[in-house]
Amino acid sequence: MEFAELIKTPRVDNVVLHRPFYPAVEGTLCLTGHHLILSSRQDNTEELWLLHSNIDAIDKRFVGPLGTIIIKCKDFRIIQLDIPGMEECLNIASSIEALSTLDSITLMYPFFYRPMFEVIEDGWHSFLPEQEFELYSSATSEWRLSYVNKEFAVCPSYPPIVIVPKAMDDEALRKVATFRHGGRFPVLSYYHKKNGMVIMRSGQPLTGTNGRRCKEDEKLINATLRAGKRGYIIDTRPLNVAQQARAKGGGFEQEAHYPQWRRIHKSIERYHILQESLIKLVEACNDQTHNMDRWLSRLEASNWLTHIKEILTTACLAAQCLDREGASILIHGTEGTDSTLQVTSLAQIILEPRSRTIRGFEALIEREWLQAGHPFQQRCAQSAYCNSKQKWESPVFLLFLDCVWQILRQFPCSFEFNENLLIMLFEHAYASQFGTFLGNNESERYFSALEQILQVFG
């Protein structure tokens, strides 16, 4: 497909751009395959370059021959373009619509982007699992790297290399994978050097209604316990939701089969509930009435901060179990790709000073989000202005970033980075010239040969 087919009018003159807090700019509007560009064609004024993939929704309005397009971006910006000529305006609008909703990943800008700067580091190989494992291997010999998922055959959403207890051979891992949702058998997420305890994560066990069990699964997670010590299983779903999951073949660990584990249920929301919450929050932020009570009630009604609190509470709980109780923890929800990752990654921010450095934080996101198979493409397809309401669209990653920001606010002297890094990651997760957040997991990225393009961490 050629982009040119989608661009009916590549250029319009005398377009006026309105942005909040900036004076209006008049200039020439150009559409390219990946960008909307507005340039006043004067030396001193800046140009607007907007990635089509950053566009969340557009509205058109006409007053006589003057058309207006309101562009709502995934990074919450709202800009307005006044375009003379009804036909031009319609053409531009339909082109933007088509170009901002391309679904083939290989048509995305990262595949076309040629950086103007010198690439000094190969970001794709900056945080290899082998290197991360080396950080632990000096402290413990109870864990090993497993290549059982080399062809993505055992678990499609896991990376080729995972860290597992040494006592478990690959054959057993394959068996455990059949017992866990999406093949996501328990793997190491974090090793706490202070006391040798660990955080593991997985998908839910497929116990179903008849209480199926899997000896290898029990053996795997028991391998992380010291003699006489108990561990904690944190299920991010409330008990009733976990119980309902049994009807669909899922479920939770039965006490009888996991006697050394104590299960705690939390209730972290997922999916469209979060998306609706974000939509309400952004609506409240854009409220023009400047009414105090209205702001507070809309903020409350959005429930955004309730979600933040629940996630942080769960992460604090996990960190305390590990650090204070000296207990190992297994964390999962249903798939183990959303709330699970929020909790495991925040617990590490709380516990591990390295993850509060810039590099350590990048490594954390690489490990706990990208390689752990958080489906970025599905979750970040749309942002707060869309009307499509697909179940899989959900600001899970944004909530994680917000939680980090909350910790940053409480402990401003303990982080190497500031909020700008968090905002930058949010923007790139939704629309980027880099390939880091493309695709839903390692195997998708592997097969679309992302290596040719650039990593944001590079």
Next chain:
Amino acid sequence: MEHIRTTKVEQVKLLDRFSTSNKSLTGTLYLTATHLLFIDSHQKETWILHHHIASVEKLALTTSGCPLVIQCKNFRIVHFIVPRERDCHDIYNSLLQLSKQAKYEDLYAFSYNPKQNDSERLRGWQLVDLAEEYKRMGLPNSNWQLSDANRDYKICETYPRELYVPRIASKPTIVGSSKFRSKGRFPVLSYYHQSKEAAICRCSQPLSGFSARCLEDEHLLQAISKANPANRYMYVMDTRPRLNAMANRAAGKGYENEDNYSNIRFQFVGIENIHVMRSSLQKLLEVNGTKGLSVSDFYSGLENTGWLRHIKAVTDAAVFLAKAIMVENASVLVHCSDGWDRTSQVCSLGSLLLDPYYRTIRGFMVLIEKDWISFGHKYSERCGHLDGDPKEVSPVFTQFLECVWHLTEQFPQAFEFNEAFLLQIHEHVHSCQFGNFIGNCQKEREELKLKEKTYSLWPFLLDDQKKYFNPLYGSTSQKLAVLEPNTVSFNFKFWRNMYHQFDRTLHPRQSVFNIIRNMNEQNKQLQKDVKDLESQIKQRKNKQTDGVLTKELLNSVRPESPALKTSLCLKEQTLLPVNDALRSIEGGNPADNRYSEYADEFSKSEPAVVSSEYGVARMTC
């Protein structure tokens, strides 16, 4: 003294307000003539000044003893359990008596003795000199002069003796106008903007009723207008909601009729009255005191209190005032009903936006002394210093401090002082330890001979000013500029450090300010070291004719550098409760820390009860 029946009770428990497992400290309670003192088993002392006590409540007897809940005006709430009911009853009765004095002479300020001699005391009182302040504004000048009309408090008892009025306003005009204004509070100057030649004036409501008018009052307003050569018209801001102002007309009061006054632009700004503010704060404290508050309960509670709406209304009014002067060069006359509550808020906050001097430590004292103390904000009634009408109590001054705090949050480099300064002032407005805030107007203060019998707060704050410096102050344009705050709703947030200042256990928090301050101090120390070393080198050079520096010298000094010993870097610590150094960052000791409590709770029961509830809920509001 006659009120104290029991001076010491042992085995008293102090409950943690926010603990979900009723955690408590055991210790001894002492009752002195001025303070209630609790010393716990770790020898940690909690002092509560009797004047700070807003209410004492004795709850129903429980198996462990008799609960006594004390709420303080500085937002401390303590919950004791006294083992024997009789002791509890005695303390309860004593506190009731001690916290509500009938006479000014019984207030702490009259017995407080900081060991200063009379000349030191006098110098303290002269520290803030309003005559100097008017001089600083450039007064008197060709348009404004000092009036002697109120020299003996004959025209208005609640105004100060010295008042600035337009030069062309004659004494009969002033007298006439004062008769047409509530409580005789006629229009006078509060702040003069030298470069714009515009003034902020203040007064009380006119006694206009439905149709009354007063030529002298009209002349006085015209004179104010004319005193500003840059602009023909002036603004009259009625800080009340329109409905309230209209209701006042039925009582023969009201607001200016634009038809009767030439060249005025009349404007309501809608700040609620003292009764609404009092109940708003009451509701706010109820929300704050709730255990295990969820995020949505917190926000809907906060909304119901209306507190932040009021704070925003006051700020909006001040912004309007500052804009009128800066953008339109217009003078502004501000009033409410009596002109001592909302008017003081708006005039002082407006001046603070306009004049960077008021954003310094000294300037802020001057501002309070001028717009609040001298113009007769009724501190003793609003703060309930004496046993009086509870309907007169209202957090008007607290709101002003909160508005200032919001400005410091939005303009972190514009203020010489920090949050601690505001909190300290708030503390002493209620403490009655110093004479500044005792009484309701200057006349009353003179009659009480406060300057001879009590001490002024300001010199004590200045002695401690190191504690109140904002390390980010200065060096930028923000320091000198007119502040133009953004008052969209989400810039107003709950002031945790005011309303939870004693609830340190709520959650720990690192203070960047403290770290910057320590760093600055270390820098200073290092610079001093450098100087010392340089002078040493010079001395040596003078001695050693060859001038070669010995290695020995350099080596001997290097390890002594003090800054290198204590690391400021916190990044190597876990954010959880493992590290004592991290815990005590805000000065609390480890026992004072919420995390240590988590640990106890944790090992005891359901780990699920561990929560960072308050931390998270309050963090972003």
